[in-house]
Amino acid sequence: MMKRSTILILGAFALFGCGGGEGDQPSPAPAPAPAPATEAATASSGAMAADWISVDDGARTVTIDLVAGSTDANNRWNFNGYANGEASVVVPVGYTVTINFENRDPVNYHSVSVLAKAASYPAMFDDAAPVFDGAITSNATSMTEATAPGGGTESITFTASAAGEYALVCPVPAHAVTGMWIGFDVSDSGESGLRS
Numbered sequence: 462m463m464k465r466s467t468i469l470i471l472g473a474f475a476l477f478g479c480g481g482g483e484g485d486q487p488s489p490a491p492a493p494a495p496a497p498a499t500e501a502a503t504a505s506s507g508a509m510a511a512d513w514i515s516v517d518d519g520a521r522t523v524t525i526d527l528v529a530g531s532t533d534a535n536n537r538w539n540f541n542g543y544a545n546g547e548a549s550v551v552v553p554v555g556y557t558v559t560i561n562f563e564n565r566d567p568v569n570y571h572s573v574s575v576l577a578k579a580a581s582y583p584a585m586f587d588d589a590a591p592v593f594d595g596a597i598t599s600n601a602t603s604m605t606e607a608t609a610p611g612g613g614t615e616s617i618t619f620t621a622s623a624a625g626e627y628a629l630v631c632p633v634p635a636h637a638v639t640g641m642w643i644g645f646d647v648s649d650s651g652e653s654g655l656r657s
């Protein structure tokens with residue numbers, strides 16, 4: 462028994478060793494074209510163009526047409542159909558960002574503030590102060606005085622002065638805790654667009 466097992470083990474070792482030796486040799490087959498793999502990598506990790514995000518690299522500006530309640534996703538408590546951080550707007554660091562905010566929810570007031578990214582947000586905000594000066598709509602924590610339902614609008618402008626991961630959050634009570642926020646990434650690589 463011992464002798465036969467030894468022979469089997471040696472035989473298996475010889476097979477693996479032989480295979481490894483062949484693998485070390487240069488392959489005669491032509492290398493696959495690299496283009497498809499490169500495109501796939503870009504699509505899965507990079508930001509894509511979106512028709513509601515306009516970037517002017519010459520002027521170093523980004524204009525975001527941010528709409529609350531444009532779809533019924535998350536009970537209309539969404540930004541351009543996204544909630545729970547499932548998408549992120551990406552802007553280059555140092556750019557001037559204008560958010561043209563519109564509330565198409567027929568019922569609820571909404572708002573937006575650029576806050577530090579977090580795993581979750583509280584139901585009530587003592588302080589929804591934005592991370593960048595001016596990056597908040599008026600009366601942002603009010604259920605009755607934020608941007609009005611049925612088409613209310615407000616524009617805000619600020620400078621995305623520091624690279625990092627932030628979020629566009631609605632600080633109206635109970636909205637952010639139930640998912641009314643998306644990511645807002647300030648890139649130091651010049652990348653811009655929508656990552657989803």
Ligand SMILES: [Cu+2]
Nearest residue numbers: 571631633636
């Ligand atoms: Cu809201």
